[in-house]
Amino acid sequence: MSKTLFEKIWDRHVVKSIQDGPSVIYIDKHFIHEVTSPQAFAGLEKRGLQVFRPDHVVATADHNVPTIDQHLPIREELSRKQVDKLIENCKKYGIELYGLGHPYQGIVHVIGPELGITQPGMTIVCGDSHTSTHGAFGSIAFGIGTSEVEMVFASQCLLQGKPKLMRINIDGELNKGVVSKDIILYIISKISASGATGYFVEYAGSTIRSLSMEARMTICNMSIEMGARGGMIAPDETTFNYIKGREFAPKGEEWNKKLEDWKQLFSDVDAKFDEEIFIDASEIEPMITYGTNPGLGIGITALIPTPESIPEEGERKNILKALTYMGLQGGKQLKGMPVQNIFIGSCTNSRIEDLRLVASVVKGRKKSEHVKVMIVPGSQQVAAQAKAEGLNQIFEEAGFEIRQAGCSACLGMNEDKVPAGEYCISTSNRNFEGRQGAGARTLLASPLTAAASAITGVVTDVRELLS
Amino acid sequence: MQPLKIVHSTFVPLQLENIDTDQIIPARFLKATTKTGFGKNLFRDWRYENDDETTPKKDFILNNPEYRGEILVAGKNFGCGSSREHAAWSIADYGFKVVVSSFFADIFKNNALNNGLLPVQVSEPFLQRIFAQTNGTTLSIDLKEQTITIDSTEEQEKFEINNYKKTCLLNGYDDIDYLLSIREDIEAFEKQTA
Numbered sequence: 001m002s003k004t005l006f007e008k009i010w011d012r013h014v015v016k017s018i019q020d021g022p023s024v025i026y027i028d029k030h031f032i033h034e035v036t037s038p039q040a041f042a043g044l045e046k047r048g049l050q051v052f053r054p055d056h057v058v059a060t061a062d063h064n065v066p067t068i069d070q071h072l073p074i075r076e077e078l079s080r081k082q083v084d085k086l087i088e089n090c091k092k093y094g095i096e097l098y099g100l101g102h103p104y105q106g107i108v109h110v111i112g113p114e115l116g117i118t119q120p121g122m123t124i125v126c127g128d129s130h131t132s133t134h135g136a137f138g139s140i141a142f143g144i145g146t147s148e149v150e151m152v153f154a155s156q157c158l159l160q161g162k163p164k165l166m167r168i169n170i171d172g173e174l175n176k177g178v179v180s181k182d183i184i185l186y187i188i189s190k191i192s193a194s195g196a197t198g199y200f201v202e203y204a205g206s207t208i209r210s211l212s213m214e215a216r217m218t219i220c221n222m223s224i225e226m227g228a229r230g231g232m233i234a235p236d237e238t239t240f241n242y243i244k245g246r247e248f249a250p251k252g253e254e255w256n257k258k259l260e261d262w263k264q265l266f267s268d269v270d271a272k273f274d275e276e277i278f279i280d281a282s283e284i285e286p287m288i289t290y291g292t293n294p295g296l297g298i299g300i301t302a303l304i305p306t307p308e309s310i311p312e313e314g315e316r317k318n319i320l321k322a323l324t325y326m327g328l329q330g331g332k333q334l335k336g337m338p339v340q341n342i343f344i345g346s347c348t349n350s351r352i353e354d355l356r357l358v359a360s361v362v363k364g365r366k367k368s369e370h371v372k373v374m375i376v377p378g379s380q381q382v383a384a385q386a387k388a389e390g391l392n393q394i395f396e397e398a399g400f401e402i403r404q405a406g407c408s409a410c411l412g413m414n415e416d417k418v419p420a421g422e423y424c425i426s427t428s429n430r431n432f433e434g435r436q437g438a439g440a441r442t443l444l445a446s447p448l449t450a451a452a453s454a455i456t457g458v459v460t461d462v463r464e465l466l467s
Numbered sequence: 468m469q470p471l472k473i474v475h476s477t478f479v480p481l482q483l484e485n486i487d488t489d490q491i492i493p494a495r496f497l498k499a500t501t502k503t504g505f506g507k508n509l510f511r512d513w514r515y516e517n518d519d520e521t522t523p524k525k526d527f528i529l530n531n532p533e534y535r536g537e538i539l540v541a542g543k544n545f546g547c548g549s550s551r552e553h554a555a556w557s558i559a560d561y562g563f564k565v566v567v568s569s570f571f572a573d574i575f576k577n578n579a580l581n582n583g584l585l586p587v588q589v590s591e592p593f594l595q596r597i598f599a600q601t602n603g604t605t606l607s608i609d610l611k612e613q614t615i616t617i618d619s620t621e622e623q624e625k626f627e628i629n630n631y632k633k634t635c636l637l638n639g640y641d642d643i644d645y646l647l648s649i650r651e652d653i654e655a656f657e658k659q660t661a
Contacts, residue, residue: 024646150643151642434493
């Protein structure tokens, strides 16, 4: 019987099925971080349980850490306590921790792939909705809540209902100045912030095949922003070449064995999807969001919709509320509007290729004196590589502030925040009210658009700066 | 987990769509290492001016003493965004036992169920009927029968919940109890796939 990529992996991991209920799914890899794990450890302790398979768990500290002076004790008491709790729990339960100061520390969805821990065919979970990132390798990867973190600690399994399946096909060549962030922002703007709720998404088509692993990760990362539980891409030569030789990648005979298996991971020609969408890549221009959910995005040259033009009442109210919060007017262009902050980072766009894209625009230029620009590498390894390649020098000469690895200003939790009322062009994944700090106004865009706007100080069409 | 069978209460209508978990509980309140006390920061930035508890925003429904109850009713796509279970903890800690919407985000729905907070998904027209009721109207939710009723008009709708989760909620069981009971199956699976 023909199967989808999802079904091939899912079926291999079913331990048991409950009649009229969910299936018990075995989890191969469990990533944890400081924010969503302490209550799970506490629950385990209360029940007098151990972590069932500690060697399947990898920990890092990323959400609630400062991105300067990481060698010093964390100043803010609650944050310090939370990070200390992670250290204590990992020690107690025998879990590998890449904490602050460790050369492998970084955003959990950056370090998993770069260390070769993330591999095709795996089931991967983490108490973080952007776990879908790892699906770029052809794995079933999804975010879970803290109760579920506790379940995986206790049993290495989760009870899950099988989601519906959607395939999004993107074919054709990308226009100049358009990168993978624009593709996913375009898709979400088309199907809305809830358009894929209840589904697991497979991305396919010639455009996807042409993308690097890091670009694919950006797309899978934002699957949750259209409601999908996860996103995935069938592994191919690009995937195998990326994994080969990494720290925890299979080696020698084991590599050959795995590779043979991974090559079977694709959706069969006549496999059935519950929903299928087709997108022509040539329709996509650099994207930017104007509202307070990631579905409210437009092409950089398009006009912000007017609430009056929206037929459905609920949606009209949403847009009106979003525009009020954002201080924007329907019927106008965003292009040319002054911004005060640029944030380049997050699990969506903080990898070395993202930093190279930024450097390609910024090289030999200086940032506008009206903007504050923060650039935050996703991991210690990305930071080291950026330095070695001379990217840091380009950023410093441009007047950018280079920070240390962490989630930083993506989520308004640690010290890095956007001041109330100010605009920030951000390469992160969410533009919710207050996401980057109470009252902050986020415009989501690609690293190219963020870099171009850093130079001009206004929302900029990067194509005007590319030679 | 406390068993949950029937909830009969007035409700708090929050007539907004796409309420994300950053609104339910902003990230700066996720620094705690326990599950308790999140209720006071529920909808924090919609509730207070300038993050100041002494200046509640007058037009926000939770600040209106006329609206009380164990049921929160909200617009479609409730709980989208971050996987933070703190969102479910804060709603339950505030005193709600049921959230009614025409559409829930997946992770939030699971988180709610894992904490004995019942997400009741109704049709969009039924949701609008609830919003159309005058304050003081009560709703009745019967988990065993899987029904939600507007008491004053006796309008009723059935809601979906899988049998496994229903049994868990009715009895106050959680998934870990079950997963621990099948440890032998899990170990056999590991041996077979090694």
